[in-house]
Amino acid sequence: MNVQISEQFVAPQFKIYNGTTDPESHIKTFSNAMAFRTGNDAIWCRAFSLSLEDEALEWFNTLPHNSIENFAGLKQLFIKQFAASSTQELTVFELMTLKQGKDETLRTFMDRYQKTVRRVKSLTPELALHYVLPALKPGPFKDSVCRRAPxxxxxxxxxxxxxxxxxxxxLSYKKENQEARGERADNGKSNPSAGKPSGSRHRE
Structure with missing residues (x-):
């Protein structure tokens, strides 16, 4: 707390942590932001509270006086405190069992697939590519990957x-066609007598 902070020092805009997401990811984000401003360990400790809110900030404010010697110690306490929110690393098994849903769009599946790939520890690109084909549902893209593997x-x-x-x-064309058919059906209902013969002509 006794460190002199230069008037020229401007704290970066931090991504705020509230205790519900991965603490290690927050430490990395905070460290990357601070590394561009200063290497002073004491300032890192002082600035850390600026990146916290809600439960996380309450925890920081209850730390006993003189309990933090350096940022490494603060980091360990922080990660231990919010370990329940840590993102669990996945194994290749999760990738092997990943399947595209019958009605799942390719965009949604690819987002899910790439997030899983990023979370599997020590996964090689070759393995990641190997498991994409069996994960895809039958369709044009699966046929393309089968014919020419990326x-x-x-x-x-x-x-x-x-x-x-x-x-x-x-999908956009299909939606437009459905809406057009719906409008035609509504117009037909709004004028049920249209196209029907008049009473006298019908009697004749």
Missing amino acids: KTMEELRERAADEIRVEEMK
Whole structure:
């Protein structure tokens, strides 16, 4: 608390942590932001509370006086306190059992697939590409991947993006056609006598 902070020091805009998300991810975000401003360990400790709110800030304010010697110690206490909110690392098994739902769009599935890939520890790109084919539901994109397997994750993302555009365009056309049919049906109901013969003509 006795450290002299220069008037030129401006704290970065922190991503605020409230105790409900992964504490290690917050430490990394905070450290990256502070590294551009200063390497002074004491200032890091002082500034840490600026990145907290709600339950996390209440915890920080209850730390006993003189209980923190450096940022490394503060980091350990912080991660231990909010360990229940830590993001659990996944295994290859979760990737092997991942399947695209029958009515799940390719965009939603690819987001889910890539998030899973990022959370599997020590996963090689080759394995990530290997498990995408069995995870896809039958359709044009699966056929494309089966005929010509992507060599990199970047190629997979690019080809998926192309197919997503086509898929969403088809869905848009389908929705427009359904709305047009609905409007025609409503117009027919609003004028039930249209197209029917008059009473006298009907008697004849």
